[in-house]
Amino acid sequence: MARMREFGTTIFAEMSALAARTGSINLGQGFPDTDGPAAMLDRAVSAIRGGSNQYPPGPGVPELRQAVSEHRKAHYGLDYDPDGEILVTVGATEAIAASILALCEPGEEVIAFEPYYDSYAASVALAGAVLRPVTLRPVEGRFTFDPAELRAAVGPRTRVILVNSPHNPTGTVFTRAELEEIALLCREHDLTAVTDEVYEHLTFDGVEHVPLATLPGMRDRTVMISSAGKTFSVTGWKTGWVCAPPPLVRAVQTVKQFLTFTAAAPWQLAVAHALRHELEWVSRLRADLESKRDRLTAGLSAAGFEVYRPSGTYFVQTDIRPLGFSDGLALTRELPSLAGVVAIPTQVFYARPERGSHFVRFAFCKKDEVIDEAVNRLARLG
Numbered sequence: 001m002a003r004m005r006e007f008g009t010t011i012f013a014e015m016s017a018l019a020a021r022t023g024s025i026n027l028g029q030g031f032p033d034t035d036g037p038a039a040m041l042d043r044a045v046s047a048i049r050g051g052s053n054q055y056p057p058g059p060g061v062p063e064l065r066q067a068v069s070e071h072r073k074a075h076y077g078l079d080y081d082p083d084g085e086i087l088v089t090v091g092a093t094e095a096i097a098a099s100i101l102a103l104c105e106p107g108e109e110v111i112a113f114e115p116y117y118d119s120y121a122a123s124v125a126l127a128g129a130v131l132r133p134v135t136l137r138p139v140e141g142r143f144t145f146d147p148a149e150l151r152a153a154v155g156p157r158t159r160v161i162l163v164n165s166p167h168n169p170t171g172t173v174f175t176r177a178e179l180e181e182i183a184l185l186c187r188e189h190d191l192t193a194v195t196d197e198v199y200e201h202l203t204f205d206g207v208e209h210v211p212l213a214t215l216p217g218m219r220d221r222t223v224m225i226s227s228a229g230k231t232f233s234v235t236g237w238k239t240g241w242v243c244a245p246p247p248l249v250r251a252v253q254t255v256k257q258f259l260t261f262t263a264a265a266p267w268q269l270a271v272a273h274a275l276r277h278e279l280e281w282v283s284r285l286r287a288d289l290e291s292k293r294d295r296l297t298a299g300l301s302a303a304g305f306e307v308y309r310p311s312g313t314y315f316v317q318t319d320i321r322p323l324g325f326s327d328g329l330a331l332t333r334e335l336p337s338l339a340g341v342v343a344i345p346t347q348v349f350y351a352r353p354e355r356g357s358h359f360v361r362f363a364f365c366k367k368d369e370v371i372d373e374a375v376n377r378l379a380r381l382g
């Protein structure tokens with residue numbers, strides 16, 4: 001299909017296959033190598049044993065919609081009605097695709113900050129819409145955008161702005177001031193924001209995630225998306241959700257029902273349990289990840305990479321030029337033979353790959369000994 005021709009195989013599939021084939025340490029695809037809370041896992045088993053094995057309602061199992069509603073209220077002071085303002089999806093990936101398909105006519109434009117998670121460009125292409133990238137660049141060690149560049153990207157055909165914070169792959173958590181710039185444009189130009197908040201709980205150094213929907217005038221023009229994968233270390237459960245006012249949720253659900261109809265039942269019951277009872281576990285995960293972040297950033301710096309210290313997510317963005325390399329895609333394809341490690345070339349997250357050719361992303365959601373071994377191997381590059 002012409003619209004999808006340029007997409008081929010995702011970089012995550014390519015790099016995980018490379019890791020398996022070469023027996024390398026996989027710091028590429030972002031998935032943890034330890035399980036989520038035991039009681040949540042037990043709840044999934046008891047849901048299956050207890051007969052929750054048929055189609056759940058289209059919008060999602062009521063217990064999960066109720067738990068999402070309570071969680072949004074408790075954490076962010078946001079009110080979403082579980083009946084009509086919350087939709088359970090097959091991960092955040094389906095939520096993003098269904099939102100873009102629901103909101104954009106062919107030819108309309110979607111603004112996204114590059115580098116961006118790879119499904120954004122594919123979802124925009126599926127909708128026949130046009131992606132307008134705004135580049136995040138390092139300023140004093142942290143990736144951010146130029147408000148003038150953001151403003152210049154808005155035109156008469158702009159319909160949606162996609163906002164991912166905490167941001168994969170740079171680790172930036174947008175400040176309230178940055179979000180205010182975005183909100184201002186949304187209000188001025190009547191744009192809908194689609195927010196990808198899958199790393200909402202994974203922030204470090206006391207930095208708190210601020211949902212765009214909490215800013216003045218934004219709740220009613222935001223499709224807020226999150227998922228259980230990162231928060232509870234169950235990336236294979238593919239359980240996500242959308243929170244938005246009724247007309248937006250209805251539009252997204254109209255698309256969703258013909259993509260997957262509904263999301264798998266047992267995980268929904270287990271995630272409902274987790275949102276209600278496992279947030280202390282998540283606090284420990286966050287502290288653990290912070291120390292893993294420190295471990296990997298120190299190791300990569302010692303190995304000669306320029307490291308951008310992330311304030312959130314699973315990932316460290318690095319610049320490979322101090323090591324004498326300039327092409328991240330070429331380096332990551334060679335890295336298994338050079339060092340027995342797999343990483344992700346960030347250039348594939350750019351609409352204009354030349355802007356990111358010198359960046360490589362490493363994941364730290366791994367056991368300490370795995371990080372240490374990877375760092376020892378990478379030290380050979382210098």
Ligand code: PMP
Binds near residue numbers: 091239
């Ligand atoms: N958005 C971002 C920024 C991600 O890193 C990921 C990968 N987990 C997703 C969305 C997809 O989430 P899910 O697995 O819930 O579809």
Ligand code: GLN
Binds near residue numbers: 013031168
């Ligand atoms: N979100 C994860 C990452 O960025 C993996 C996603 C995927 O495999 N599609 O690494």
